[in-house]
Amino acid sequence: MTATDAEAEALVRLVRRRRAQTIAIGSGRTPHALESARLIEAAxxxxxxxxxxxxxxxxxxxxWLRHASRFAAVEPDVWVMAGPATGWAQMTRRLLWSTSWRPERTLATAxxxxxxxxxxxxxINLNGLVGATAHGTTWLVDDDTFQYPARTQERS
Known part of the structure; x- marks a missing residue:
């Protein structure tokens, strides 16, 4: 699915709450994922x-080692990730195993x-990961659980 305007705006708000100036965006190569990355970058x-x-x-x-190494090496204030599911999961596993990437410095799409x-x-591997829904609300992985809607005001 392609990110919505509300989702992109929510991600921008989450990045701003972290007082970040720079991001790196990672996505799969499907048309929806590429469009999501473009929408987030533009916002x-x-x-x-x-x-x-x-x-x-x-x-x-x-x-996914080459892709993970390139993504992590950028060292932005915040990483932003989009799907789809299978590629994201493979990429995230490789990031966890082989790089300095951390979920608590990462935002993700619906x-x-x-x-x-x-x-x-x-x-258990994703504590601190925060994201936005298509409607612009947020979700969070904390204490090994998925929390929706998230209590991101105190965490992000």
């Missing part, structure tokens, strides 16, 4: 932020914020 730049890089990854592949998608990686 962020309209708000005066800087996008350091946009990295894409495949839905299937032998390894395509990622489905409990079934998060379960592909395991909630």
């Amino acid at each position: 962020w730049e309209r708000a005066g932020g800087t996008t350091l890089a946009t990295i894409t990854w495949p839905e299937t592949g032998a390894s 395509a990622v914020g489905d409990p079934r998608t998060l379960a592909l990686v395991g909630l």
Whole structure:
């Protein structure tokens, strides 16, 4: 699914609450994921932020190490990730195993914020991950649980 305007605006608000200036966007290569990345980047730049890089990854592949290394090496204030589910899960596992990437420095789209998608990686590995829904509300992984709507005012 393609991110909505409300979702992109919610992600921008979440980034701003963290007092971030720079983001890196990662997404799958499906048309919906690529459009989501473009929408988020445009909303962020309209708000005066800087996008350091946009990295894409495949839905299937032998390894996500090269993509994960490129994504993590950018070292933005905040990483922003979009789906789809399978590629996101593979990429996130590789990020956790092989890089300095941390979920608590990451925001995600509604395509990622489905409990079934998060379960592909395991909630225990995603504490601190925050995201936006298509309606512009937020969700959070905290204490190994998926919380919706999130209590992001005190966490983000």
